Amino acid sequence: MTSGIDLGRPTSGDVIDLITDDHRRFEQLLSQLRLATADRDEVRRAFANVLIAHGEAEEELVYPVLRRKASDVDAHDIEHGEEEHAEGNEALLALLELKxxxxxxxxxxxEELSNLVAHHxxxxxxxxxxxxxxxxxxRVRLELGxxxxxxxNALIDQDCGAVDNVRRIVAEAEKQGLLDDDE
Incomplete structure (x- = not known):
């Protein structure tokens, strides 16, 4: 687990606000990752934990509800979001595996990770x-939040961004066909 970097520990709120707050956190951490003066290894570990926890919780809990309750959010949008999570996780794994x-x-x-995350x-x-x-x-957005x-938060506490776990997640995404073999 990382120390000294604010990973955010929300406990309640509108799920959409919580997710967008994490998006801003991703942008801040990616900015720090590009700074030569930052402890890039610590930032990389912090980013990995937040990115993996965010995406896993979103796919488990949020996407299924939105698929059912939001008529302007179609199944294709959700599937595309899951594919983009998988691509981001694959790029994260490449970053984590560097010595x-x-x-x-x-x-x-x-840079590759930053571009994929910004697009997503x-x-x-x-x-x-x-x-x-x-x-x-x-009411539903608050319950979901x-x-x-x-x-x-539970996933962060489990160090979900550890390289072995990210490898497992990427391998599972490959099995599910979420990653294009041509890329």
């Missing part, structure tokens, strides 16, 4: 979260 943090390979892997954030906020904000009741936050 050093002061190499061109690290810089390239961080934009699409998810526009095509999934924005429609859900108006189509899913406040509490469940999502609890699951996310």
């Amino acid at each position: 050093g943090t002061d190499t061109q390979a690290f810089t390239d892997a961080a 954030i934009a699409e998810e906020e526009l095509s999934i979260l924005q429609p859900a904000r108006t189509e899913v009741s406040d 509490e469940k999502w936050a609890a699951r996310r």
